[in-house]
Amino acid sequence: MTAAVKRRARALGFEKVGVVRAEALMEERARLEEWLARGHHATMGWMERGLERRTDPRELLPGALSVVAVALNYYTPHGHSREEGRGKISRYAWGDDYHDVLGEKLKALLAHVKEIVPEVQGKVCVDAQPSMDKAWAVRAGLGWIGKHTNLITRDYGSWVFLGELLLDVELEYDTAREEDHCGTCTLCIDSCPTQAIVEPYVVDSNLCISHATIELRDEELPANVAGHLDGWLYGCDVCQDVCPWNRFEQPTPEPRFEPRPGAVSPDLEEIASLTHDAYVERFRRSPVKRAKLAGLQRNARTLLKS
Ligand code: SF4
Numbered sequence: 001m002t003a004a005v006k007r008r009a010r011a012l013g014f015e016k017v018g019v020v021r022a023e024a025l026m027e028e029r030a031r032l033e034e035w036l037a038r039g040h041h042a043t044m045g046w047m048e049r050g051l052e053r054r055t056d057p058r059e060l061l062p063g064a065l066s067v068v069a070v071a072l073n074y075y076t077p078h079g080h081s082r083e084e085g086r087g088k089i090s091r092y093a094w095g096d097d098y099h100d101v102l103g104e105k106l107k108a109l110l111a112h113v114k115e116i117v118p119e120v121q122g123k124v125c126v127d128a129q130p131s132m133d134k135a136w137a138v139r140a141g142l143g144w145i146g147k148h149t150n151l152i153t154r155d156y157g158s159w160v161f162l163g164e165l166l167l168d169v170e171l172e173y174d175t176a177r178e179e180d181h182c183g184t185c186t187l188c189i190d191s192c193p194t195q196a197i198v199e200p201y202v203v204d205s206n207l208c209i210s211h212a213t214i215e216l217r218d219e220e221l222p223a224n225v226a227g228h229l230d231g232w233l234y235g236c237d238v239c240q241d242v243c244p245w246n247r248f249e250q251p252t253p254e255p256r257f258e259p260r261p262g263a264v265s266p267d268l269e270e271i272a273s274l275t276h277d278a279y280v281e282r283f284r285r286s287p288v289k290r291a292k293l294a295g296l297q298r299n300a301r302t303l304l305k306s
Contacts, residue, residue: 001116002172008112009070012105013254015156016071018140018174022057022064022166028135029055035202042205043215054130061123061166066173068109068165069133069140071151072102074257075159075249080231081265087303090210090235091159093287094264095257100285102126102163109165117169125164133162144180147200148188148239154178157246181245188239193228197239209236217295226302233266233299234288260286271300 002019009017029051041047053059057067074095080088092098106124113120125131134151137143143153143160150158182200189197196207205211209232212225220226240246263286274282279293288296 001169004116005068005109005113005171009068009109012108013072014070014105015073015160016142016153018069018137018142019171020067020069020136020139020173022061022067024056024058025132025135026055028132032132038204040198040202040204040206042208042211044205044211050130054132057131057164057166060125060129060131061121061168063121063168064123064166065169066167066171067136067140068167068171069136069142070102070106070109070163070165071137071142071153071156071160072098072105072163072254073156073160073250073252074098074254075156075252076258077251078259078264083265085268085304086231086265087233087268087271087300088231088265089233089263089288090237091240092161093234094259095286096260097285097287098161098257099126099287101254101256102161106163106165110167113165113167113169121168123166125166126161127163131164133164136164137162138177141174141176141178144178144182145201146188146243146245147182147186148192148197148243149201149203150240152181152243152245153248154181154245155248155250157249158240158243159246159249185244187242187244191238191242193230193236193238194224209238213295213299214291217292217298221298221302226306229299229303229306231303233268233271233303234291234296263288268300268304272297272304 006017057064103126110122137151143151146152152158194207198204212221283289
């Protein structure tokens with residue numbers, strides 16, 4: 001059964017898959033609580049809510065016994081334009097919304113499990129479900145958390161989306177974890193334009209360009225972020241771009257992660273003058289819609305003024 005699940009996961013395109021017991025994430029919860037207590041989640045108040053659900057899969061799926069953790073490579077070999085008047089969009093948001101792509105694949109995996117065990121209950125978790133994706137990926141041996149706090153895989157770097165399938169059946173569990181291979185490197189910490197990695201493995205979202213350009217929608221960008229955007233219109237990849245482990249990046253075979261037209265380095269004037277209808281049309285089923293039109297246009301205006 002476990003081998004069949006892993007085989008099908010790979011056939012569905014997941015580059016990495018591991019299976020672990022569904023249990024409370026006690027240590028991870030303690031670290032999350034400390035991070036929240038320090039206020040590092042900034043405006044993301046939703047992170048404080050439902051900690052029980054977030055840290056115990058049995059709260060998401062009663063009777064859950066197993067967590068199938070998966071990683072999907074989204075790297076495509078394209079780069080940002082250096083042309084004047086263009087903004088940079090974070091790599092993860094160039095193609096179709098990963099919630100849709102991962103969700104579809106995980107649902108197909110669940111359907112396969114149901115073919116083998118018709119009475120099985122399962123739940124698909126892709127970001128929107130309050131599940132600790134990185135914690136499960138680490139427990140399942142998919143990679144380690146880098147000092148920039150993203151999950152790093154040895155074979156694909158950090159350009160991976162994470163998700164889980166919870167199941168109420170017992171499986172054979174992976175026990176080997178990937179070691180931390182950051183060593184003495186501090187490139188991500190040293191390169192962050194706003195010093196948002198306040199100590200190794202700790203990001204303060206209040207200082208993070210990604211948080212400001214994506215999550216802050218109805219207010220001006222904080223001065224420390226606005227002054228260091230360096231062209232970032234939506235998100236920021238600096239800490240991942242400089243990471244030596246991303247020399248192992250490989251083009252994804254998933255065509256839905258190929259950039260949509262104009263999704264890598266949009267024209268800033270064009271973004272600043274988008275009507276609501278044009279925005280909805282252009283960013284339908286794209287992760288960029290998370291910033292909302294107001295947030296995106298504020299980012300564009302800030303870049304145009306700089
Ligand atoms: S840049 Fe260096 S320290 Fe940062 S995550 Fe990569 S290997 Fe680790």
